[in-house]
Amino acid sequence: MxxxxxxxxxxxxxxxxxxxxxxxxxxxxxxxxxxxxxxxxxxxxxxxxxxxxxxxxxxxxxxxxxxxxxxxxxxxxxxxxxxxxxxxxxxxxxxxxxxxxxxxxxxxxxxxxxxxxxxxxxxCALAVRAEAVDEPDRPGPVDVTTERGRLRAVRRFVPFAPDVRWLLLAGTGSGGETALLLVPADHDGVSWHRHDDMGRGDFYQVHFDGVPLADTVDLGGPDAEAVWAAALLRCRIRHAAYLTGLAGAALDETSAYLRTRRQFGRSLASQQSPAFRLADAAAERDAADLLVDQAAWLADTRGDARLAALEALACAAELARRVATESVQLHGAVGMTEEHDAQLFYRRAAVDSLLFGRPTELRRLAAPILAGTLG
Missing domain, CATH: 1.10.540 (Butyryl-Coa Dehydrogenase, subunit A; domain 1)
Known part of the structure; x- marks a missing residue:
């Protein structure tokens, strides 16, 4: 490879x-x-x-x-x-x-x-979670039975709802079937309000209230479950790369700051304790990058990338939170102020690391795949 x-x-x-x-x-x-x-x-x-x-x-x-x-x-x-x-x-x-x-x-x-x-x-924005604790592998319910030919659903943590052309509603029907419906974001049957989250981001709760199915685009059809699984796999690889990029930038910012701060006559970056902490985080970041690259390679070569994608995202999510925490701690009290970006990395990592599966859930999904590879 x-x-x-x-x-x-x-x-x-x-x-x-x-x-x-x-x-x-x-x-x-x-x-x-x-x-x-x-x-x-x-x-x-x-x-x-x-x-x-x-x-x-x-x-x-x-x-x-x-x-x-x-x-x-x-x-x-x-x-x-x-x-x-x-x-x-x-x-x-x-x-x-x-x-x-x-x-x-x-x-x-x-x-x-x-x-x-x-x-x-x-x-386009993904509309997947009906509740905050939902995982994307099993999209929230979509009701198309209450009123013939119309859909009703509520989705939380939908990014950029007022700014996009389309909302991609992933859902589970009453019979357990997967639905993938593209809905115009400006439709009269769509409304939203913003979540006030610690990452200061653009997440919204969106209500689909009686949107006619005739006004949507069905992107799934009979193979919707397989289509969603394949798309979610690639989505997780991209998000893992996003998180390793976040971690890398937090490390760079922290290293630059420590080079300017002096203690006992020399920069903090040259002192053993902070230098070792940065080196440990950098090594973990490099390992996560390799996992992401492996998952991407498997996805592009039509190999089985399921396990690699789950491993990469679980590792990257934990990495982003740990490195962001280290960044705040190594900055000291000033890292929690608006003067520096350390607090911004920390807040974003706390929110973004959970978007496509909590690490514990990712490991639960990976366990049966790993068991199968071990015979």
């Missing part, structure tokens, strides 16, 4: 590195955030909203949503991982990851017209 970067991945790195340079990243990390307690209707200020839209359009123009074989021959999850690490390091909040999942599902459903529109920037 050769995990060395391919020419395609190198090109992807070169394409997006300039967008996520050090000067812009400092602004991206705080773009659109609202203070905790700002309220359910709080919105980003106009300047921040305009900047987010400009960055999103630039991402689309650079081909961020075209990194799939159907649109760019030779590309795949390995290329998406490169971009996801940049996005994680910038803590850039955008619909990219969810729209990439929608592209996967539309590709599997052979909706080439929709794939092209999504790739051109028709943003």
């Amino acid at each position: 050769d995990l060395a970067p391919s020419a395609r991945q190198t090109l992807t790195e070169q394409t997006f590195a300039s967008l996520f340079d050090s000067e812009l990243v400092a602004d991206l990390r705080r773009m659109g955030q609202r203070d905790l307690g700002a309220g359910l209707d709080a919105a980003p200020d106009d300047a921040s909203a305009d900047a987010r839209e400009a960055v999103w359009q630039t991402l689309c123009d650079l081909g961020a949503l075209r990194l799939v074989p159907a649109l760019t021959p030779g590309s795949g999850v390995a290329d998406q991982v490169v971009l996801a690490r940049h996005i994680g390091g910038a803590l850039y909040q955008s619909p990219w990851a969810d729209t990439a999942t929608a592209v996967d599902i539309a590709t599997a459903s052979r909706r080439t017209d929709l794939v092209a529109r999504l790739a051109d920037g028709e943003a």
Whole structure:
């Protein structure tokens, strides 16, 4: 197995590195955030909203949503991982990851017209959880029986609901069947309010109240369960890369800070205790990156990537939280203030590490797969 970067991945790195340079990243990390307690209707200020839209359009123009074989021959999850690490390091909040999942599902459903529109920037958000404790492997219920030909559902922690073109509603019907429905976000039967979360993010509770099925796009059909499982696998690999990118940037920020702080006549970075803690975290980050690269390689070569994807995300989720905690501690009291980004990494890691499965749940899902490989 050769995990060395391919020419395609190198090109992807070169394409997006300039967008996520050090000067812009400092602004991206705080773009659109609202203070905790700002309220359910709080919105980003106009300047921040305009900047987010400009960055999103630039991402689309650079081909961020075209990194799939159907649109760019030779590309795949390995290329998406490169971009996801940049996005994680910038803590850039955008619909990219969810729209990439929608592209996967539309590709599997052979909706080439929709794939092209999504790739051109028709943003999409995943609507999966009915309750906060739900796991994405079993989407929340969808009721299409109360009123003939209409759907009703409630979804929590849906990102960017007011800003996207489509909501991809993943659900479980009364008979246990999986449904994948693309719903216009501006439909009269759709309403939402923002969650006031510690990550200061853009998560919403969304109500689908009597939306006619005729106004939705069915992306699953009889193979919906398999389509969702395959899309969720690739989604988890991308999210694992996002989390390792977050951890890497937190390490870089902490290392830079410790080099400027002096104690006992020399920088904290040169002293054994903090230096060893940083080295330990860096080694763990490198190991998580290898797991992510392996999972991406298996997904692109049509190998069985189920176990690798679960392992990569579980490892990356725990890594992001641990490194973010270390970052705050090594900064000291100032790390909990708005003056430094340490607290921002910590808050984002606390929320983002749980989005596509808690580590304990990921290990529960991995256990039977691992047992099968051991005979």
